Amino acid sequence: MYLYDQYDQQMVDARVEEFRDQARRRLDGKLTEDQFKPLRLMNGLYLQLHAYMLRVAIPYGTLNSRQMHALADIADKYDRGYGHFTTRQNIQYNWIKLEEAAELLADLAKVEMHAIQTSGNCIRNISSDHFAGAAADELVDPRPYAELLRQWSSFHPEFSYLPRKFKIAVIASDTDRAAMRLHDIGIQIVEQDGELGAAFYVGGGMGRTPMIAPCIKAFVPLDRLVTYSEAILRVYNRYGRRDNKYKARIKILVHEMGKDDFTQAVDDEFARMLDEGIEPPFAELERIRTFFEDPLFETDASEDIDRSDPDFALWVDRNTVAHKASGYVSAVISLKPVGGIPGDATSEQMRLMADLAKDYSFDELRVMHTQNIVLPHVRKADLHALWTALDEAGLGSPNLDTIEDIIACPGLDYCSLANARSIPVAQKISERFAANGKTEALGKLKLKISGCINACGHHHAGHIGILGVDKKGVENYQLLLGGSEAEDVSLAKITGPGFDEAGIVNAVETAADVYLREREKGERFLDTYRRIGMAPFKEALYG
Amino acid sequence: MDDLATENDRLIRYREDEAVDHAAVTVDSFLDQSSASAVRVEPGDDARELIPHLGRLALVEVNFPAFGDGRGYSSARLLREAGYEGELRAVGDVLVDQVAYMRRCGFDAFDPDAPLDADDLEAAFSRWPEVYQAAADSRTPIWTKRHA
Incomplete structure (x- = not known):
């Protein structure tokens, strides 16, 4: 994985000192809260309902065991002994004191981590495929391109006061595990005539106006990747709407200009920029690639797995994913225990995951946007020992991509924007399906819950989505069906009137039952919905 | 900082030349008349409209x-990319x-609308030992230094 050189370290250290100075000026009253707000946001510090929340960047979701240990130590030292892994492949802490934030950032910098640009109207932490470098189906590892864009976008002088936040995802396989087309910029590394390049999708997003990004350029050569990105950002910075924060994302600009005119504006800007020396030397990309070379996989690793323990066999079937090296898999550690808070991990669990990564996965972990953790390179021969250790720590839930593997935002339990609680709904749904035993029969079913229209829980992209709203002071939950964030991307549609908390749990089961009744062989929930449409579900829910 | 010329309490200049002594006009008036050598660009203005006329501009104020x-x-x-070498002044907030x-x-x-503390200003300009990307200044990006 990528390691800092003295330059990267200097920049992160300088940022800590800058923030220390800004926090001091805020506490001295030299900065108003209005002036301080964008500064603290660009260091990941939000003011929530009860305390400050701090979001730590995990670039493209990749970290090593030393960093995971540091995250555990921070949970103990500055928070209440746990952290919350997010849909941005980051971690956030919910009980931070402003007075201690600079010290926390200094602790992060010691392990090559930071909270830079994890919020605010700037280019956010760049996300990627959580199986990058391991997936059997990838063209190349997408992370070197994400790292190049990380450097380009860090402390960018022109693009730090954008109309709104800006999220970039980079993938390099036709299977989309990063919700690429629901980003402001989605990049897929592709091959054309034997040459690598980038397909640019621009103007996707969720929030209150969900949109799927159109492809504006099918092939940008790799030695123009940064310049083309810069051209997009300049068009957005100049013309993105600033009159209404709900219409300020680039998706609205692309929609209002139209894809063709927007693309033309980008191309014009790009042509002007070509001689400005914006592109890094190609040797930099080659330098970065050396950090992402394959670990030394054993060439004779055994393909055999002893499946005599049925609990272990179920976990292997559900939570391991095909690897490009024979005798290896990627193993997913579920942070979705039945009745638990999706994405939460205690400091002890973090330390265990770190140690297991060191013992069994070449010292590497990944954070998934589905709020689970991946050990990317595990020998099949080590799986039983790994599972045994996980299971003893409450981390062995065999539920990847099932209805129990719920994405949920923090909701009204923490968030000042939320209209309704998300966590208790997620807990009740996972308890319901664990109790009724339908999880296995339902197979792959992505359920996503947001506590407000801002859609941090990705409800638009759920096979089943739930949106919490406020209905005359009472929490109310709308049900949505038919979304997907993957390569078959689609936006979910609302079934009809909402439900109360108990009602939404019943409604999910009702929808699941329609699928079990109607499905044809090999169909996922989403496939059946697409074939039979909304009507049978509505009939069952409201009929 | 001795290269710092001041005409009012708040104005900070990093230029050797004399400051323009007349007020800046709007982009629309500038494009309509030829006498002004100072213009003020508002956020919604298209600064590219000035490019054909850069030769007669000595001051561009950009309002925040x-x-x-x-x-x-x-x-x-x-x-700057278009070759403007006159004064470029950030005004407002x-x-x-x-x-x-x-x-x-x-x-x-x-x-600035409100005066800037001299110590804070010096700290701000000396904050960043390096830069990651190219911009309109002459600083060499980290990725260029790595492969020099």
Whole structure:
């Protein structure tokens, strides 16, 4: 994985000192809260309902065991002994004191981590495929391109006061595990005539106006990747709407200009920029690639797995994913225990995951946007020992991509924007399906819950989505069906009137039952919905 | 800082030449008349309209009515890219935590609504030992240094 050189370290250290100075000026009253707000946001510090929340960047979701240990130590030292892994492949802490934030950032910098640009109207932490470098189906590892864009976008002088936040995802396989087309910029590394390049999708997003990004350029050569990105950002910075924060994302600009005119504006800007020396030397990309070379996989690793323990066999079937090296898999550690808070991990669990990564996965972990953790390179021969250790720590839930593997935002339990609680709904749904035993029969079913229209829980992209709203002071939950964030991307549609908390749990089961009744062989929930449409579900829910 | 010429309490200039002594006009009036050598660009103006006339401009003020509106950063940089070498002055809600980025985008003068603390200003300009990316200043990006 990528390691800092003295330059990267200097920049992160300088940022800590800058923030220390800004926090001091805020506490001295030299900065108003209005002036301080964008500064603290660009260091990941939000003011929530009860305390400050701090979001730590995990670039493209990749970290090593030393960093995971540091995250555990921070949970103990500055928070209440746990952290919350997010849909941005980051971690956030919910009980931070402003007075201690600079010290926390200094602790992060010691392990090559930071909270830079994890919020605010700037280019956010760049996300990627959580199986990058391991997936059997990838063209190349997408992370070197994400790292190049990380450097380009860090402390960018022109693009730090954008109309709104800006999220970039980079993938390099036709299977989309990063919700690429629901980003402001989605990049897929592709091959054309034997040459690598980038397909640019621009103007996707969720929030209150969900949109799927159109492809504006099918092939940008790799030695123009940064310049083309810069051209997009300049068009957005100049013309993105600033009159209404709900219409300020680039998706609205692309929609209002139209894809063709927007693309033309980008191309014009790009042509002007070509001689400005914006592109890094190609040797930099080659330098970065050396950090992402394959670990030394054993060439004779055994393909055999002893499946005599049925609990272990179920976990292997559900939570391991095909690897490009024979005798290896990627193993997913579920942070979705039945009745638990999706994405939460205690400091002890973090330390265990770190140690297991060191013992069994070449010292590497990944954070998934589905709020689970991946050990990317595990020998099949080590799986039983790994599972045994996980299971003893409450981390062995065999539920990847099932209805129990719920994405949920923090909701009204923490968030000042939320209209309704998300966590208790997620807990009740996972308890319901664990109790009724339908999880296995339902197979792959992505359920996503947001506590407000801002859609941090990705409800638009759920096979089943739930949106919490406020209905005359009472929490109310709308049900949505038919979304997907993957390569078959689609936006979910609302079934009809909402439900109360108990009602939404019943409604999910009702929808699941329609699928079990109607499905044809090999169909996922989403496939059946697409074939039979909304009507049978509505009939069952409201009929 | 001895290269710092002041005509009012707040004006900070990083230029050797004399400051323009008349008020800046709007982009629309500038394009309508030929006598002015100072213009003020508002966030919604297209600074590119000035490019055919850069030769007769000595001062471009870029107004920041609110510090969170970042359009002026692009206005400044594209003027520098087009070869403008006159004074580029950030005016309005210009705060000490933004001046370092403004400098990188090509601003060489600041006329903030509220005066900037001299120590804070010096700290802001000496904050960043390196830069990651190219901009309108002459600083060499880290990725170029790595492969020099």
